[in-house]
Amino acid sequence: MTTASSAGSTRRDFLFVATGAVAAVGTVATVWPLVSQMNPDASTIAAGAPIQVDLAPIAEGQDIKVFWRGKPIYIMNRTKKQIDEARAVPLSNLPDPATDESRVKAGHDQWLVVIGICTHLGCIPIAHEGNYDGFFCPCHGSQYDSAGRIRQGPAPANLPVPPYQFVSDTKIQIG
Amino acid sequence: MSGPSDYQPTNPVLKWIERRLPIFGLVHSSFVAYPTPRNLNYWWTFGAILSFMLAVQILTGVILAMHYTPNADLAFRSVEGIVRDVNYGWLLRNTHAAGASMFFFAVYIHMFRGLYYGSYKEPREVLWILGVIIYLLMMATGFMGYVLPWGQMSFWGATVITNLFSAVPYFGESIVTLLWGGYSVGNPTLNRFFSLHYLLPFVIAGVVVLHVWALHVAGQNNPAGVEPKTEKDTVPFTPYATIKDMFGVSCFMIFFAWFIFYMPNYLGDADNYIPANPGVTPTHIVPEWYYLPFYAILRSIPNKLAGVIAMFSAIVVLAFLPWLDSAKTRSSKYRPLAKQFFWMFVVVCVLLGYLGAQPPEGIYVIAGRILTVCYFAYFLIVLPLLSRIETPRPLPNSIADDVLAKSGGKAAPMVSTVIALAVAGALFAGSAQSARAAEDDTPPSLSWSFAGPFGKYDRGALQRGLKVYKEVCSNCHGLSYIAFRNLADAGGPGYSTAQATAFAAGYTVKDGPNDQGDMFDRPGRPADYFPSPFPNEQAARAANGGAAPPDLSLITKARSYERGFPQFIFDFFTQFQEQGPNYVSAILQGFDDKVPDGVSIPEGSYYNKYFPGHAIKMPKPLSDGQVTFDDGSPATVAQYAHDVATFLMWTAEPHMEARKRVGMQVFIFLILFAGLMYFTKKKVWANAH
Ligand code: FES
Numbered sequence: 010m011t012t013a014s015s016a017g018s019t020r021r022d023f024l025f026v027a028t029g030a031v032a033a034v035g036t037v038a039t040v041w042p043l044v045s046q047m048n049p050d051a052s053t054i055a056a057g058a059p060i061q062v063d064l065a066p067i068a069e070g071q072d073i074k075v076f077w078r079g080k081p082i083y084i085m086n087r088t089k090k091q092i093d094e095a096r097a098v099p100l101s102n103l104p105d106p107a108t109d110e111s112r113v114k115a116g117h118d119q120w121l122v123v124i125g126i127c128t129h130l131g132c133i134p135i136a137h138e139g140n141y142d143g144f145f146c147p148c149h150g151s152q153y154d155s156a157g158r159i160r161q162g163p164a165p166a167n168l169p170v171p172p173y174q175f176v177s178d179t180k181i182q183i184g
Numbered sequence: 185m186s187g188p189s190d191y192q193p194t195n196p197v198l199k200w201i202e203r204r205l206p207i208f209g210l211v212h213s214s215f216v217a218y219p220t221p222r223n224l225n226y227w228w229t230f231g232a233i234l235s236f237m238l239a240v241q242i243l244t245g246v247i248l249a250m251h252y253t254p255n256a257d258l259a260f261r262s263v264e265g266i267v268r269d270v271n272y273g274w275l276l277r278n279t280h281a282a283g284a285s286m287f288f289f290a291v292y293i294h295m296f297r298g299l300y301y302g303s304y305k306e307p308r309e310v311l312w313i314l315g316v317i318i319y320l321l322m323m324a325t326g327f328m329g330y331v332l333p334w335g336q337m338s339f340w341g342a343t344v345i346t347n348l349f350s351a352v353p354y355f356g357e358s359i360v361t362l363l364w365g366g367y368s369v370g371n372p373t374l375n376r377f378f379s380l381h382y383l384l385p386f387v388i389a390g391v392v393v394l395h396v397w398a399l400h401v402a403g404q405n406n407p408a409g410v411e412p413k414t415e416k417d418t419v420p421f422t423p424y425a426t427i428k429d430m431f432g433v434s435c436f437m438i439f440f441a442w443f444i445f446y447m448p449n450y451l452g453d454a455d456n457y458i459p460a461n462p463g464v465t466p467t468h469i470v471p472e473w474y475y476l477p478f479y480a481i482l483r484s485i486p487n488k489l490a491g492v493i494a495m496f497s498a499i500v501v502l503a504f505l506p507w508l509d510s511a512k513t514r515s516s517k518y519r520p521l522a523k524q525f526f527w528m529f530v531v532v533c534v535l536l537g538y539l540g541a542q543p544p545e546g547i548y549v550i551a552g553r554i555l556t557v558c559y560f561a562y563f564l565i566v567l568p569l570l571s572r573i574e575t576p577r578p579l580p581n582s583i584a585d586d587v588l589a590k591s592g593g594k595a596a597p598m599v600s601t602v603i604a605l606a607v608a609g610a611l612f613a614g615s616a617q618s619a620r621a622a623e624d625d626t627p628p629s630l631s632w633s634f635a636g637p638f639g640k641y642d643r644g645a646l647q648r649g650l651k652v653y654k655e656v657c658s659n660c661h662g663l664s665y666i667a668f669r670n671l672a673d674a675g676g677p678g679y680s681t682a683q684a685t686a687f688a689a690g691y692t693v694k695d696g697p698n699d700q701g702d703m704f705d706r707p708g709r710p711a712d713y714f715p716s717p718f719p720n721e722q723a724a725r726a727a728n729g730g731a732a733p734p735d736l737s738l739i740t741k742a743r744s745y746e747r748g749f750p751q752f753i754f755d756f757f758t759q760f761q762e763q764g765p766n767y768v769s770a771i772l773q774g775f776d777d778k779v780p781d782g783v784s785i786p787e788g789s790y791y792n793k794y795f796p797g798h799a800i801k802m803p804k805p806l807s808d809g810q811v812t813f814d815d816g817s818p819a820t821v822a823q824y825a826h827d828v829a830t831f832l833m834w835t836a837e838p839h840m841e842a843r844k845r846v847g848m849q850v851f852i853f854l855i856l857f858a859g860l861m862y863f864t865k866k867k868v869w870a871n872a873h
Contacts, residue, residue, distance in 0.1 A: 058711055
């Protein structure tokens with residue numbers, strides 16, 4: 010191979026690599042919007058804005074279910090008995106240890122607000138059922154206590170507490 | 185696909201698969217080793233461009249279907265939802281809509297190329313007929329796709345085209361009812377069109393496989409029209425044809441991107457931004473540009489059944505081309521007469537397309553008839569006759585000879601060029617005349633901050649326009665596609681989220697039902713849409729003397745006016761897209777108490793210079809001093825009109841700034857890429873010479 014032709018081939022290699030690299034960049038840039046469009050659109054995001062819930066109509070021992078971002082949220086006005094049960098159990102007995110206090114807002118101890126989606130595979134547990142005065146998931150038998158903590162069954166974690174705060178004594182804002 | 189391949193992969197895994205399914209050999213023999221004539225010119229890259237377009241359409245179409253709702257009540261709004269709310273939805277929609285046009289543009293070039301070089305002749309008849317079938321399927325798919333946005337043109341296009349079948353004797357009415365799934369075009373029609381629009385592209389893809397198969401059996405035709413004889417006449421498909429095709433595709437993408445990012449509405453019809461209304465037909469129904477020549481043929485024939493037959497024959501005649509033109513010489517390069525007639529035929533097709541877009545009256549009808557006769561005469565008289573009387577020039581011995589002889593002299597200017605120029609001149613004169621007549625009523629072209637490739641909305645104008653809308657227009661006109669949250673969107677009026685929330689809270693919104701089952705009022709939230717002034721269209725109509733005030737969200741895209749020939753061609757290069765805001769601004773300033781002579785305005789209407797027909801039901805909405813601006817802008821009607829038109833351009837296209845910004849990036853990228861492809865292609869082909 011002469012010098013001239015080998016110089017030619019490096020120049021050619023560089024050109025091929027540059028073209029290929031630019032093509033690769035273009036492909037990635039094209040794929041981005043094609044994937045990004047799958048994310049929630051602006052109206053879905055806007056519809057997921059915080060909601061306010063009036064707690065006044067919920068009597069002691071009752072609960073309501075509201076929807077936020079398409080998820081059912083249980084709001085439970087717990088009885089004294091339920092609170093005591095939840096606080097009596099030692100943390101070492103819990104698969105996913107968390108104190109009852111950490112799952113409610115201080116000063117509003119009777120109000121339990123949890124996302125009603127079983128942490129096993131997403132079914133909706135039934136309130137006031139099961140052995141722990143809390144929730145029972147009919148799908149595969151997970152049981153949650155009156156603080157929404159997992160006590161028995163295949164679910165690995167406690168029912169999650171959504172972001173919320175009290176805007177007044179009888180009103181919360183979720184989200 | 186040309187018989188068993190001797191290709192053997194070396195990798196043991198591939199070898200294992202290859203023994204059981206010889207797919208690598210198939211790919212290798214079809215797209216790598218496949219011998220392709222070395223003298224193909226760039227017209228031959230349109231096959232690859234078409235494959236690319238089919239892929240683009242299927243990909244964007246599948247994605248759009250994830251967001252689209254095929255329901256007569258929701259379809260229009262869901263398309264607006266795609267454009268406004270889905271991430272990059274505007275890009276996907278523009279790509280798919282412009283993509284349809286690009287697909288047809290490319291297929292027409294591909295077909296004319298086949299026509300010119302005689303690619304339909306023995307042994308490629310089946311190849312050609314498969315192509316005609318693909319073209320027919322494309323037309324059906326394109327038509328049904330155009331119906332899906334469910335705008336006025338969608339609806340009335342669907343009505344007119346399906347009614348073509350009512351021309352069938354005896355069974356016409358039943359066929360049409362069957363197509364509609366009802367007694368008129370309606371929800372069932374939309375549903376089935378959506379289903380078929382999703383299905384047909386895959387059928388096209390299937391026929392494309394047959395088309396390519398037939399191509400690889402017969403071998404590619406080439407500009408010389410002589411079959412390859414020796415190794416010297418061909419080059420392997422990869423890398424030679426592959427790289428050339430990719431360069432062709434990259435150039436085509438630049439053209440495509442011009443439409444996507446800068447002229448998204450150039451090929452569309454403003455009426456399709458008005459939701460379908462079964463009670464009102466647009467004054468001037470025009471199909472998409474790619475059907476126009478056939479539409480012109482349909483309208484040229486004064487008999488319903490004969491018109492429909494003529495239109496379909498105009499397409500079907502293509503399938504008989506291999507037998508109508510029995511000349512032995514393939515390429516028109518060596519057929520002096522056929523070449524002339526070919527170019528005349530191209531001009532006839534373009535002119536028919538132009539006529540298809542004109543109102544069917546006067547000179548246009550006569551011209552349409554003459555050209556229809558010319559169209560059929562080309563296939564039925566000229567080609568059969570030429571194949572008998574024409575003496576072709578001598579063919580080169582081989583493709584290699586043809587390549588060597590490339591440096592021959594250029595042909596003298598042809599008769600057809602002269603004809604084309606003369607026709608263009610006549611058109612220009614004609615439209616200049618009608619333009620002069622209409623000059624007074626055409627809205628003046630104003631200068632807009634958002635025009636051109638770097639256009640941006642003037643935030644001040646948007647905020648003032650919002651104020652004018654809120655204080656004046658909103659008394660009668662809705663803005664139902666705009667949510668309060670949009671006021672804080674990037675590229676919009678530039679309010680903060682807190683400002684938009686506060687603005688929303690100033691409105692009362694109906695919500696419900698609550699737990700008691702009652703509807704109730706509450707303050708607006710950012711996610712709410714601007715409330716409409718009337719509860720329903722009937723109420724709007726009753727309160728406004730019989731004419732419901734249109735929703736203004738899309739008004740600047742839903743109103744337009746003719747620019748005429750040749751202005752509309754210049755508009756393509758200057759990116760002129762501002763008919764809508766020009767029109768809105770002109771209407772607001774076009775009221776006059778003094779009605780000119782010869783114009784009669786009925787009771788309850790008002791004279792407006794720029795309103796089509798001059799009698800508008802809306803009384804003069806704005807007068808000087810009516811709205812005061814905090815920023816010291818003059819409180820004049822001209823200022824109001826400018827600001828509210830700017831605001832309404834934003835409501836019609838909230839992502840325009842993003843579109844132009846991304847467009848610039850894409851252009852820089854594509855030009856760089858096409859340049860690199862050009863040099864890569866040159867390097868690769870250097871080995872072949
Ligand atoms: S989903 Fe609840 S137990 Fe399985």
